[in-house]
Amino acid sequence: MNSAKSYQKKKGTGYVFTSGLGLVISLAMVAWIIIIILVKGLGFFWPGDVLQVKLQNGDSYMGELWDEHLDKETLVEETQIKIGNRDVYGRDFIWLKNNEIASRSYPENAVTFERMEYGNFYGFIKAAYLDDKIVQPGDGETLKDVVFDVHDQAMDTKEQINDLQEEATEIMAPLAEVQREMTLLQLAGAEETATGKQQFDELQKKADELDKEISPQIEKINAQLTTLVLRDRASYLEVETADGTTKHIELSSIVRFFYPNEMGAVSKSIHYAGKLWEFVADNPRESNTEGGVFPAIFGTVLMVLLMSIAVVPFGVLAAIYLNEYAKQGAIIRFIRLSVNNLAGVPSIVFGVFGLGFFVYAVGGSIDQLFFSSKLPEPTFGTGGILWASLTLALLTLPVVVVATEEGILAVPRANKEGALALGSTKWQMIRKIVLPNAMPGILTGLILAISRGAGEVAPLMITGVVKLAPTLALDGSFPFLHLDRKFMHLGFHIYDVGFQSPNVEAAKPMVYSTALLLIIIVVLLNLFAIYIRNNLRKKYKTSTF
Amino acid sequence: MIETESGVFLEKTKKDEILTPETKIDKSVKPVLAMSNEKIVIETKTLDFYYNADAHALKNINIHIPDKKVTAFIGPSGCGKSTLLRCFNRMNDLISDAFHTGEILINGVDIYKEGTRLEDLRKQVGMVFQKSNPFPMSIWENVAFGPKVNGINDKDELNEIVESALKQGDLWREVKDRMQNSALDLSGGQQQRLCIARALANKPEIILMDEPASALDPISTGKIEETIEELKKNYTIVIVTHNMQQAARISDYTAFMMLGELIEVDLTKKIFTNPTQKLTEDYITGRFG
Ligand SMILES: Nc1ncnc2c1ncn2[C@@H]1O[C@H](COP(=O)(O)OP(=O)(O)OP(=O)(O)O)[C@@H](O)[C@H]1O
Ligand SMILES: [Mg+2]
Numbered sequence: 001m002n003s004a005k006s007y008q009k010k011k012g013t014g015y016v017f018t019s020g021l022g023l024v025i026s027l028a029m030v031a032w033i034i035i036i037i038l039v040k041g042l043g044f045f046w047p048g049d050v051l052q053v054k055l056q057n058g059d060s061y062m063g064e065l066w067d068e069h070l071d072k073e074t075l076v077e078e079t080q081i082k083i084g085n086r087d088v089y090g091r092d093f094i095w096l097k098n099n100e101i102a103s104r105s106y107p108e109n110a111v112t113f114e115r116m117e118y119g120n121f122y123g124f125i126k127a128a129y130l131d132d133k134i135v136q137p138g139d140g141e142t143l144k145d146v147v148f149d150v151h152d153q154a155m156d157t158k159e160q161i162n163d164l165q166e167e168a169t170e171i172m173a174p175l176a177e178v179q180r181e182m183t184l185l186q187l188a189g190a191e192e193t194a195t196g197k198q199q200f201d202e203l204q205k206k207a208d209e210l211d212k213e214i215s216p217q218i219e220k221i222n223a224q225l226t227t228l229v230l231r232d233r234a235s236y237l238e239v240e241t242a243d244g245t246t247k248h249i250e251l252s253s254i255v256r257f258f259y260p261n262e263m264g265a266v267s268k269s270i271h272y273a274g275k276l277w278e279f280v281a282d283n284p285r286e287s288n289t290e291g292g293v294f295p296a297i298f299g300t301v302l303m304v305l306l307m308s309i310a311v312v313p314f315g316v317l318a319a320i321y322l323n324e325y326a327k328q329g330a331i332i333r334f335i336r337l338s339v340n341n342l343a344g345v346p347s348i349v350f351g352v353f354g355l356g357f358f359v360y361a362v363g364g365s366i367d368q369l370f371f372s373s374k375l376p377e378p379t380f381g382t383g384g385i386l387w388a389s390l391t392l393a394l395l396t397l398p399v400v401v402v403a404t405e406e407g408i409l410a411v412p413r414a415n416k417e418g419a420l421a422l423g424s425t426k427w428q429m430i431r432k433i434v435l436p437n438a439m440p441g442i443l444t445g446l447i448l449a450i451s452r453g454a455g456e457v458a459p460l461m462i463t464g465v466v467k468l469a470p471t472l473a474l475d476g477s478f479p480f481l482h483l484d485r486k487f488m489h490l491g492f493h494i495y496d497v498g499f500q501s502p503n504v505e506a507a508k509p510m511v512y513s514t515a516l517l518l519i520i521i522v523v524l525l526n527l528f529a530i531y532i533r534n535n536l537r538k539k540y541k542t543s544t545f
Numbered sequence: 546m547i548e549t550e551s552g553v554f555l556e557k558t559k560k561d562e563i564l565t566p567e568t569k570i571d572k573s574v575k576p577v578l579a580m581s582n583e584k585i586v587i588e589t590k591t592l593d594f595y596y597n598a599d600a601h602a603l604k605n606i607n608i609h610i611p612d613k614k615v616t617a618f619i620g621p622s623g624c625g626k627s628t629l630l631r632c633f634n635r636m637n638d639l640i641s642d643a644f645h646t647g648e649i650l651i652n653g654v655d656i657y658k659e660g661t662r663l664e665d666l667r668k669q670v671g672m673v674f675q676k677s678n679p680f681p682m683s684i685w686e687n688v689a690f691g692p693k694v695n696g697i698n699d700k701d702e703l704n705e706i707v708e709s710a711l712k713q714g715d716l717w718r719e720v721k722d723r724m725q726n727s728a729l730d731l732s733g734g735q736q737q738r739l740c741i742a743r744a745l746a747n748k749p750e751i752i753l754m755d756e757p758a759s760a761l762d763p764i765s766t767g768k769i770e771e772t773i774e775e776l777k778k779n780y781t782i783v784i785v786t787h788n789m790q791q792a793a794r795i796s797d798y799t800a801f802m803m804l805g806e807l808i809e810v811d812l813t814k815k816i817f818t819n820p821t822q823k824l825t826e827d828y829i830t831g832r833f834g
Contacts, residue, residue, distance in 0.1 A: 327641065414678035418740070421634060422747060423668035424694035432690070433680060 034519070041516035044509035045275035047260045047268050050110040050122050051081065052242055053096060054103045061094060062110060062122045062242035071097075082506075084112075084120035085241060092119055092506045106261045111239075113249065113257040116285060119506060121249065123239040128251075130154075132234040144259070147237060154235045154251030161228050168221050175210045178203055184373075255285070279513060288467060288497050289507040293514055297521065298472055299385065299465075299487035300454060304525060306389035306483075307396065307453050308446060314393070315400025315449075316435075316442055322401075323408045324430055336405075343398035351459030354391030359383055359463060379484050383464030385473045386483035391463050392456060396449035403448060407441015408434055436536075443533040447526050454522045457491040465492045467500070490518040583611040586751060586781045587633055592647035594628055596640060602628045604805045606647075610798075615773060615782045617796035617813065619789065621828070625805045626785040627675075630753050633783065634670040635663060651751070668695055671744035675756040677736040679728035679743075684720050687728045687739055691747035706746050714742030715772045734765025741772060745780075752776065754784040758791070770795050789829060793817050801825045 048064035055061075063083035071078050077098035086092055113121040125143060128135045128150045137146045182203045191197055236248040258271060282292030318339070326332045363380035371379040380386070411434050419429040435442075457465075466486040473485045498504070498511040587610035594603035602625050610616050618626040631637045632649055635656060649656050656666055668691070679687050688707040697703060707724075711717040716738045720731070728739055737757060744752055754773075758766040773782060773795050786792050792799055793813060800810040801822075809822045820826045 412678070414674060414676060415680055417636065417639070418674065418678040418680065418743075419690070419694075420639070421636060421667055421672040421674075422691035422694065422743065423664045423666075424690075425664055428694045432694070437681065 037512050037516045037519065040509060041512035041514075044513050045272050045279065047112065047258060047263065047271050047275075049106050049260050050112060052105050052107050052110065053079075053081065053101050054105075055096065055100050056102045057100070060242040060244075061096070062107075063094075063120075064112075064122075066093060082120070084122050085118075086503075087118045088241060088245065088247065092503060108261055109259065110261055111257050112260055113239075114255040114290070115249070116253045116255060119286065119290070119503070121239070123241045123247075125237055126240050126246065127238040128236075129238065129248075130235050131231050147257075150235065150237075151251050151254060151257070154232065154254075157228055157232050157235070158252040161225065161232065164221055164225050164228070168218060168225075171214050171217055171221075175207060175214065178207045178210065182207065255291075280517070284468065287501055288493060289501050289503060289510055293488075293490065293493060293517065295469055295472060296488040296490045296493045296514070297517065298474070299469065300490045300518070300521060301525075302473055303385055303389050303392070303460075303487065303489065304450055304454050306385065307392045308450065310390055310393035311396050311400050311449055312442065312446055315397050315445060316404050318397070319401050319404035319408060320430060320434070323405055324426070324434065339398050339401050341398075343402075347395055347456050348458040350391055350395045351462045354387055354394070354459060354463040355383075358387040358390050363387060382484075383462065383486060384484045385464055385487040388460050388464040388487070391459050392453040395456065395459065396453050399448045399452060400442070400445035403445030404438060404442045407438030407444070410441065411437040439536045440533050443529050443536065447529045447533070450525050450529065451522060454525065455491055455518070457489070457495055460489055460492060465489045467492070467496045490514055490521065494518065583614070585609045586612045586652060587783070588650040588653075589632075590648040590650070592629075592632065592645060592649060594625075594632060594637070594645045595643060596628075597642040602805055603632070603645075606807050608800060608807055608810055610781065610783060612781050613777060613779070614797040615777050615784060615795055616798045616800065617792040618783070618785045618800050618802060619787070619792050619828075620802035620808075622787075624802045626802055627755050629802070630672075630755055630783060630785055633751070633753055634667050634672055636672065638663070664695070668747045669749055670751045670753060671747055671749035673737070673740050673744055673752065673754040673757050675759055677733065677740050677760075679731070679736050679739050681727065681729055683725045684728045684731070684739065685724040688743050688746045691743060695747065706748075710742040710746035711739075713745050713772075713776065714738045715768060715775070716742055732765075734761050734768060737761060737765070737769060738772065741769070741776075745776075749780065751781045751783065754782065756785050756787060759787060766791070789817075801828060803828070 050062055051065050052060065052062040061081055061083050063081040065079065066082045067080040069078055069080075070076070074097075078095050079098055079101070080093055080095050082092055083089060083094050084092060107124070109124055111123060111125055113123070115121060125147055128143070128147050130150050130153065135146050135150055137143050182200060185191075185196060185200050185203070189196075191200060232252050233250065235251045237251060237254075238246060239249055240246050260268075263271065279292050280297060281294050283295060284293060285291035322332060322336060359382065363378070363382065363384075367379050367381040415433050415437070416429055419433045420426070424432070464486050466488065469486050469488045471482075471485060473482050473487050474480060475482070494511055494514050497507045497514065501507045587608075589606050589608050592603055592606040593601070594606075595601050606629060618629065620626055628637065632645065633651070633656075637643050637645075651666075651670065655661075680690065682690075685707055688710050689703045692703055692706050697706070708717065708721075711720065716735060719735060720726075720739075728736065731739060737760075741752075741754075741757070758769045761769065770791065773784070776782060777797075784792075784796065796813045798810060799813045799816040801808045801816065801820075801824075803824060809816065809820060809825045811821070816825060817829060820829065826832075
């Protein structure tokens with residue numbers, strides 16, 4: 001008796017231990033990946049000091065200390081430096097053997113430039129030029145004061161250029177429209193028929209008139225533009241790399257520059273905050289490896305919202321039908337089984353379905369019916385945010401159906417009968433009793449759907465995601481929400497930057513940062529849904545009696 | 546009191562060989578009471594009810610239920626009291642395999658007549674369940690539920706209806722200052738009176754009550770009984786109860802059922818003092834069960 005008892009106890013402890021271990025291991029792995037992502041993702045924006053090394057052979061390099069390791073074959077310590085200056089060296093990183101390094105220093109006046117192209121530049125500023133004329137520091141001024149000032153001026157010029165270009169496009173718009181119509185007529189072979197030719201000639205006349213009307217304005221703008229562009233090109237900094245090569249950097253191509261070795265913790269923190277802000281609020285640069293990811297955040301959130309809007313009504317209606325209206329039997333059991341199994345279909349299969357059904361069949365028909373004037377250029381007949389959202393809605397439908405069904409089953413029968421006994425119709429009963437009580441279940445389904453949908457990449461790649469979307473799907477021009485537009489997505493951004501970019505090593509930190517952001521966004525969306533659910537739970541807590 | 550399942554009851558009676566219904570029902574005595582001078586509200590004609598082909602729950606029920614009176618149904622557990630009650634407002638329609646033969650008339654009209662709106666019938670015939678079932682809404686919303694689904698939307702009118710229903714349900718005094726609180730925060734007895742008030746808000750003609758006080762303490766039960774006493778001035782009340790004293794206290798007529806059959810219906814006083822059927826007497830004196 002006694003031995004049996006202790007045996008059982010032992011066995012029990014073993015199970016407890018094993019399952020506990022399993023939990024600990026999975027938690028540890030989750031914590032590990034989050035810590036890695038946090039450290040690497042957030043560390044990226046910190047302005048690193050600029051290290052200058054001089055080698056024994058006289059070469060000199062300058063840049064951010066990136067990595068250090070022991071070469072296993074030669075047993076020599078090696079140092080990796082991000083030397084930037086891709087336009088000079090043709091690479092961003094260099095490994096140096098420690099025993100070949102003669103000296104290391106952190107020169108005060110070393111500058112880090114972030115540029116629109118070619119990545120960072122590390123060097124020293126020698127002089128500043130505005131309009132090809134050197135700018136001398138005035139009394140009590142240093143060169144440093146001057147360069148920040150001329151950079152500001154150059155940025156203003158650049159803005160003026162952009163404004164003028166936009167203005168010109170606006171003025172040209174009516175003419176461009178007429179010309180597009182003419183091209184379409186030509187494509188349709190209209191010149192061969194008499195009416196077609198007449199139409200074409202009329203358009204030609206209109207185009208000529210418009211041209212005459214707007215050409216003075218355009219000429220004026222062009223003249224202004226020419227001076228500005230010339231000034232822009234003639235404004236540059238003369239810089240010197242670590243090994244003494246001089247180079248000119250156009251001021252307008254510099255996003256920002258700073259003297260990291262002079263900066264204290266406070267100014268570095270301010271710089272860091274600025275970089276973080278740029279990351280979440282700006283457009284990407286340099287094939288997505290620099291700058292911000294705002295369009296991708298926007299695309300992800302908008303797509304998840306559209307998906308939710310589509311999946312919840314359908315999922316809830318399906319669940320209501322299955323539970324309240326359909327006669328329970330073999331057919332319903334089969335349907336329920338099929339819906340559950342849909343959740344296990346690989347997501348790319350949904351993507352292919354979305355492409356075939358939504359993009360080609362539905363989108364193609366919409367184009368035929370409503371946008372035939374633009375054909376053969378597709379409007380809805382190509383990937384877009386609407387089709388991607390609907391594809392994901394389909395993908396997440398089973399989750400919502402199952403969760404809603406559970407919510408509906410939890411509604412007490414007594415309440416349903418009570419409502420019917422008061423003379424409500426079945427639909428009134430469903431709307432007033434079943435749906436409110438099932439709402440927590442529905443929201444649980446939504447939470448699961450968001451978690452699954454926000455992270456999917458494969459089906460999006462063939463239904464509308466792109467690596468760079470020039471315009472957001474929501475903007476100030478009518479009809480404000482452009483469901484046909486392509487969009488960017490954080491998940492795809494990770495894939496694109498990490499595996500498709502020309503400079504994978506330099507893009508690595510961006511992958512971590514974007515992954516971190518994606519996690520944060522999914523968590524935030526979920527917290528929002530959980531918050532609503534908890535409020536509803538409180539409201540509809542079941543009777544204690 | 547009878548607490549056993551119908552199956553257990555059968556087994557026991559057979560073993561003890563006290564009673565078998567077939568032998569003991571005195572067929573010469575008419576089970577239906579023709580209440581001569583009273584207006585009949587509910588009437589069933591040769592009603593047979595089946596939950597499915599194998600479950601014959603009601604057998605040849607013929608009963609007249611008079612206007613503005615309290616009629617109590619008593620009988621051992623599983624004898625079909627709830628089933629009969631739920632026939633009167635067609636709640637049994639929810640059970641997919643169930644069917645019936647015979648007729649159920651309310652005010653002389655067959656409730657299964659084509660074109661009868663189920664919602665209208667249930668508005669006319671209110672129901673209070675054994676276990677109180679307030680909706681997870683405010684007290685006000687609970688009482689206004691019936692009028693609202695029946696198409697009354699005017700806020701003032703609703704307020705008036707809610708107030709008068711709660712007064713009739715004897716709950717107004719206790720809840721008038723917290724109408725927007727959740728109904729689930731009320732006590733068990735208050736919840737049941739809320740359910741009564743909720744049924745009254747529909748201004749029904751008939752109220753069906755299936756053991757409305759069986760889950761309540763004696764004080765709450767007393768309150769419910771007082772409420773019923775008050776209500777019978779304006780409503781026809783049909784009540785199922787397991788509590789013989791309760792039936793004797795509050796009802797004008799009592800019907801005794803057993804194994805799906807209606808054994809005897811009569812004035813409550815007569816049933817409890819001088820029943821016609823031996824079976825009724827045995828049940829009332831507690832000789833079986
Ligand atoms: N949904 C159902 N399907 C099949 N049989 C049922 C169903 N509901 C009740 N029955 C059976 O019908 C018979 C009558 O049930 P009913 O609920 O009317 O009894 P009752 O007199 O109300 O009993 P109690 O006093 O215990 O409430 C019982 O034998 C019961 O098992
Ligand atoms: Mg019952």
